[in-house]
Amino acid sequence: GHLAREAREDLLRDLDELEVSAKAPEVVADTERRAQVAYQRLFGDGRGLDGGAPMAWQHFHERYMAAALQEQVSNSLKGKHHFPAMLPGSLIAEEVRKKDAPETLDGQVEALLAQKRQHLAVARLMQEGKELQSFIPGPVPCASPLYEHVYSPIEGCSASNAMTKAPPCGRWEKENVATKDEVAAMQTNMLKAFQHLFHSGPMTSLAVDSSAWPLISKTLTQDLLERSRQAVSDALGGIDLFFSGALLVRLQIPPIDGEMQRNSSRGDEFSAHVDKANVASYDWSAILYLSTVGKDFEGGELLFLDEQKDSQLEPKEGQLVFFSSGLENVHRVRPMVRGRRLVLAMWFTCSQRHAHPDLHFMDRQTDS
Ligand SMILES: O=C(O)CCC(=O)C(=O)O
Ligand SMILES: [Fe+2]
DSSP: OHHHHHHHHHHHHHHHHHHHHHTSHHHHHHHHHHHHHHHHHHHTTSOOTTSSSOOOHHHHHHHHHHHHHHHHHHHHHHHHTOSOOSSOHHHHHHHHHHHTOOOSHHHHHHHHHHHHHHHHHHHHHOOTTOEEEEOOOEEOOOOOOSOSSSOOOOTTTSOOSSSTTSOOSEEEEESOSSOHHHHHHHHHHHHHHHTTSOBBTTEEEEEOSGGGTTTSOHHHHHHHHHHHHHHHHHHTTSOOOEEEEEEEEEEEESOOOSTTBOOOOOOGGGSOBOHHHHOTTOOEEEEEEOSOBTTTEEEOOEEEEOSSEEEEEOOOTTOEEEEEOSGGGOEEEOOEEEEEEEEEEEEEESOGGGOOTTTTTGGGOOOO
């Protein structure tokens, strides 16, 4: 009614003012400078995001300026408390914390840069006929950082070459983290739960958070998560790790047929990647294997890609593999040949602020 119209007119007037102020010469000049810095960071090496030709300055400039204007207006509006939040504020905060969703334009530039660095590393390391060796646990030199301004390494917990008393970058494994009975129970759990989920070709996955507890055994899953976290922490000198995310994943050949099959022809669930390129706050990655290569499935080995040789790990049920999440650990899963491959994948952060809200205080939760 009347109030709503007044509020709307108020808002429109403010919007006009904001647009005018966002277009003030000094603001534009500052935005121009930021656009140049961003372009230099992204394309200063003469290469595009996919390693090909770089984006044209004109095109980038246009998009950056438009996005910057939008950002300034929306920031000012937030400051004015004009809109009631579309979502409860805490929900937005959780989502941002969890995914490190780049909230700012320069955060988006940072994310693009990380994707580019991942892409270039993968392109360099994926070569035909490269020598193969079996997995050797131990430290490896840390690679250059993927991010510069989004997430800073946490002293004494994030992997580092430089910091004293920080764990080194590397990859390790520990057998028998889950017992035979636990593995069998998880297998049963997953097969049952996954009947009700969509499949993407050979892949079915379930994010482990509070919404998963009705589908899988909460007690057992929490037990395995917490034990894995402890094993990783102990192996790295007792560092404080927080769950950032966890995923139950099945790869199955032949893929499940039927109406739950999304039949995406994407084969990228096997492709080479760096975990930290997806989420900046990941410090450590871990995979708990719930089936065994050569017995439950063929293909599906885990490969770490290095300059000279690749290292191949043969997954074994109950085995935990863990590694620093950065560029030094480009990895991929070999295409599946047959059978069913089940894993519990986990990502840890050293930053309590980035902890997953459902998984953080796991040891204090009780089964319901
Ligand atoms: O399943 C595996 O062995 C590795 C999976 C992986 O790299 C990931 O989910 O990020
Ligand atoms: Fe990964």
